[in-house]
Amino acid sequence: MGTFVIRRLLYMIPTLFAISLVSFVIIQLPPGDFLSAYIAELSSQGESVDPAQVEALEARYGLGEPFYVQYYKWISGILLHGDFGESFKLGRPVSSLIWERIGLTCFLAISTLLFSWAIAFPIGVYSAVRQNSIGDYVFTFIGFVGIATPNFLLALIFVWISFRYFGQSVSGLFSPEYAEAAWNLGKVMDLLSHLWIPMIVIGTAGTASLIRVLRANLLDELRKPYVVAARAKGLPEWRVILKYPVRMALSPFISTIGWILPTLIGGEVLVSIVLSLETTGPLLLSALMSQDMYLAGSFILILGTLTVIGTLISDLLLAWWDPRIRYQ
Secondary structure (H helix, E strand, C coil): CHHHHHHHHHHHHHHHHHHHHHHHHHCCCCCCCHHHHHHHHHHHCCCCCCHHHHHHHHHHHCCCCCHHHHHHHHHHHHHHHCCCCECCCCCCEHHHHHHHHHHHHHHHHHHHHHHHHHHHHHHHHHHHHCCCCHHHHHHHHHHHHHHHCCHHHHHHHHHHHHHHHHCCCCCCCCCCCCCCCCCCHHHHHHHHHHHHHHHHHHHHHHHHHHHHHHHHHHHHHHCCHHHHHHHHCCCCHHHHHHHCHHHHHCHHHHHHHHCHHHHHHHHCHHHHHHCCCCCHHHHHHHHHHCCCHHHHHHHHHHHHHHHHHHHHHHHHHHHHHCCCCCCC
16 A cells, blocks of 8 residues: 555656646637737727836746746746746736635535535435335436536526525625634634535535435445345344445445545536635636636646545545455
């Protein structure tokens, strides 16, 4: 196991380098750059552009230099000084913008993951044990609806119901009086009171998928000879099911750890926009649309790093959880 971990950690170095390089290339593929878009926006508003100001911006951000020079400046600043650059559009250090959002994003991701597990586990076990029962058919129908319904549409339904019947807004993660306040117990409680709607909306599709996977895996385990032998020995049914078959069928739950955060950010940007969530998704979308390369590239690099680390953690947990998995 130790050799496996060391080898995977060494593999992470070229992997992260490739992620940073590819992300920096991708955000520069559209024609033009931030400066040209900024000049076009000023011109469309009838404002004049000072050539001296343009030259100063080009020199400051190195926009007139070759791609590899810009990449070297960016990646060397990160590795040597922890400097992710400055956001062109917002005029603030990228690191401060990221850390403002990444904490809430991670908290929302972990909450959504726990919510998905808490709902999917009992329903998946019940559907497998009571196969072809009325309850199984009901949960299967609800699961298919959950998978087929876009999350942003579910978010719009929640917003409409809340405003139409309760006269309240469910947008954002904080009430207006706590949005800019320092962290205290009141702000934490306010966050928890606003968290449940985005948690349900974002976790719906993942929960439905986990239910189907757990049901299929558990049905496969329940038909194996060791389960038949355990029943023949007279063991209680709950012990027969929970001791080994459920444990073997739970591997998909652990394997979701590696991709839950990038899936949340990459796939739920529309939900974050609809619900006005103060997460990284809307900020990343804005950076990509405005070609704010330092902000967008840093976001993609951090998400790639979290994905690689999360995948390593999920692999190690799977080896610990399932004795059939061994790394030699």
